[in-house]
Each structure stands twice: as C-alpha cells, then as structure tokens.
Amino acid sequence: MISSRRGRVTALGILTLLLIGLLVWYGALEPAPSAGAYPGNGELAENFEQYHGELVSASGTVETVEPLVIVDTVRGNELRLTVEDVDRDVEEGEQLRVFGIAREGRVIESRTAFTVPSSGLWYAYGVSFLAGLWVLGRLVGGWRLNPRDVRLERRSSPRHLWPWIRAWIERLRAGVE
Amino acid sequence: MNPQYITVGMAGAMVPDLAKVDLLFDDRTVEQFLGIPWDWFALHTAGGVLLSVLIGTTIVGSTERRRVFGLLSLGAATHLLADATLQTASGRSYSVLWPLVRYQPPTPGWFLSTDPTPTLIGFLLAAAAYLATRNRRD
Numbered sequence: 001m002i003s004s005r006r007g008r009v010t011a012l013g014i015l016t017l018l019l020i021g022l023l024v025w026y027g028a029l030e031p032a033p034s035a036g037a038y039p040g041n042g043e044l045a046e047n048f049e050q051y052h053g054e055l056v057s058a059s060g061t062v063e064t065v066e067p068l069v070i071v072d073t074v075r076g077n078e079l080r081l082t083v084e085d086v087d088r089d090v091e092e093g094e095q096l097r098v099f100g101i102a103r104e105g106r107v108i109e110s111r112t113a114f115t116v117p118s119s120g121l122w123y124a125y126g127v128s129f130l131a132g133l134w135v136l137g138r139l140v141g142g143w144r145l146n147p148r149d150v151r152l153e154r155r156s157s158p159r160h161l162w163p164w165i166r167a168w169i170e171r172l173r174a175g176v177e
Numbered sequence: 178m179n180p181q182y183i184t185v186g187m188a189g190a191m192v193p194d195l196a197k198v199d200l201l202f203d204d205r206t207v208e209q210f211l212g213i214p215w216d217w218f219a220l221h222t223a224g225g226v227l228l229s230v231l232i233g234t235t236i237v238g239s240t241e242r243r244r245v246f247g248l249l250s251l252g253a254a255t256h257l258l259a260d261a262t263l264q265t266a267s268g269r270s271y272s273v274l275w276p277l278v279r280y281q282p283p284t285p286g287w288f289l290s291t292d293p294t295p296t297l298i299g300f301l302l303a304a305a306a307y308l309a310t311r312n313r314r315d
C-alpha cells in the first residue's frame with residue numbers, strides 16, 4: 001500500500017498527470033448532438049456560420065427586449081445574438097438561456113427559453129463562495145498538513161472556526177481603542 | 178463519525194465545483210499559456226471527480242484512507258447527482274459519466290442553481306439531523 005512518503009508523492013504525481021490529461025481531453029471535445037452535447041456559446045462565438053440550421057444552446061445577458069438581443073463574453077470575444085420566437089416576458093439585465101436553431105444573421109430561433117434574474121446569479125456564486133470558505137475553515141481547523149511526510153493528518157485537538165473569528169474581532173476591537 | 182470526518186464529506190461535496198476555478202483562470206487563458214486544449218469542466222464529470230477524490234484519499238495517512246475515500250465519494254456523488262437534475266434550455270444535463278460515455282442524460286429539470294430553495298431544504302435536514310443526534314454526542 002502507499003504508506004511511504006515516496007509512495008504518496010509518486011501516486012499524487014501520477015493522479016495529477018491523469019487529471020491534467022482529462023482536462024486537456026475535455027478541452028478538445030467537439031459537440032456531439034446525438035449524445036445531447038449541443039454546440040454552446042463557445043462554439044457559436046468561434047464560428048457561428050458552421051452551425052446554421054442546427055440545434056444549439058446559448059445564453060447571455062438581455063441587452064434589448066425588442067428585438068431580443070443577448071450578449072455574453074466568451075473566451076475573450078463578445079457573442080451577440082438575436083433571439084426570436086420567445087413567448088415569455090423578458091427584462092433587460094436578466095440572463096436568458098435558450099435552445100433553438102441557429103439562423104443566418106446570428107439569430108437563434110428559440111424552441112425553449114427561460115430567464116434567470118441577475119440576483120439569482122449573485123446568490124449562486126455567492127453561496128458557493130461562502131460554502132467554499134466554510135469548508136476550508138473546517139479543514140484547516142480539523143486537519144493538518146504534515147509537509148515532511150507529505151500527508152494530511154487529523155489534528156488531535158481540533159481548532160474551531162467560531163472562537164477563532166471571535167478572538168480576531170476582540171483583537172480588532174482592542175486595537176481600535 | 179466526528180466533525181473532522183463530516184468536514185471530509187463536505188469537502189467531497191465541493192469537489193465537482195473545483196471546476197469553478199474557471200472564473201479565476203478561464204479556459205482560453207490556460208490554453209494560450211500552455212498551447213494545448215483545456216476545459217476545467219472535466220473536474221465536474223465522474224472521471225475528474227474520481228481522480229480528485231483519489232488525490233484526497235492518497236494524501237491522508239493509510240489508516241484514514243477507507244473512511245476518507247467513502248466520505249469524499251459520497252459527498253461528490255450527491256453533488257453530481259443533484260446537478261444532473263438542474264433545469265436546462267436543451268432539456269439535457271451534462272456529461273455526468275464522462276469519460277466513460279459522452280452522453281448527457283435528459284434532466285428532470287427540478288430546480289435552478291440560482292434557486293435558494295434547495296439550500297434551505299439542505300439546511301433544514303442538517304438541523305434536524307443535528308437535533309436528532311444531540312444525545313449521542315454527549
């Protein structure tokens with residue numbers, strides 16, 4: 001079993017290389033509509049004309065409602081699309097997600113579309129970020145990285161996040177006075 | 178089962194969203210820097226998650242391994258499964274089982290990631306579990 005430092009480092013190295021391999025492989029994948037992998041913003045931004053007449057997915061922030069124009073920045077380029085046949089109320093600033101046929105003139109003929117308020121996006125990223133901080137805090141408090149053995153170990157006396165935060169607030173208060 | 182292991186389960190649940198590092202170093206920037214194709218989203222598929230979980234399992238001591246592997250896997254699996262029920266415009270979710278298959282299963286479209294309701298439900302379930310096990314803890 002992998003119980004030595006050398007064993008761990010080797011295994012970690014191999015696993016990391018394999019993981020990088022997957023990241024590169026996924027980056028090279030082309031759309032596969034038969035598997036449900038429709039072209040998306042990335043493909044449309046690169047070469048919209050290639051997908052004329054095909055089913056595509058797209059999303060973007062609503063810039064104007066009449067005509068319905070959505071904008072997204074993809075890989076450094078701006079993708080601006082006109083969306084037709086959307087039968088629901090849309091507001092400027094919302095995010096529109098659409099599935100439909102790509103037409104000439106950077107038009108998407110919508111089959112299905114729905115909107116997401118920008119506040120919803122703030123919530124999604126915000127809660128994800130806070131959750132990440134919380135888990136990181138618990139990890140740091142409960143586990144310790146042993147750099148010599150390259151091993152993550154459980155702390156025998158776990159440190160708790162809330163008392164640490166309280167101590168910091170006290171220190172700041174004392175400093176202010 | 179103690180708080181340190183619960184943390185491992187929580188960390189497992191975060192693993193698929195390691196793909197969000199795309200917000201810091203987006204795919205195109207990395208591609209230009211390395212000169213090869215790149216997509217962080219592989220971290221949100223079964224293959225990427227399995228390798229990430231194995232990395233976490235390897236770095237802990239051998240006495241911890243079985244528990245850590247189980248907890249990381251459980252956490253990550255719940256995230257992958259929940260995300261596979263997100264509503265999409267195409268009606269299809271993502272390549273959950275990649276690289277085994279490219280297939281993006283149809284999604285039941287139960288909720289949106291921008292919807293706070295699942296978080297509330299999760300919080301209530303956690304609170305209920307906490308209260309129910311209060312006696313066992315002392």
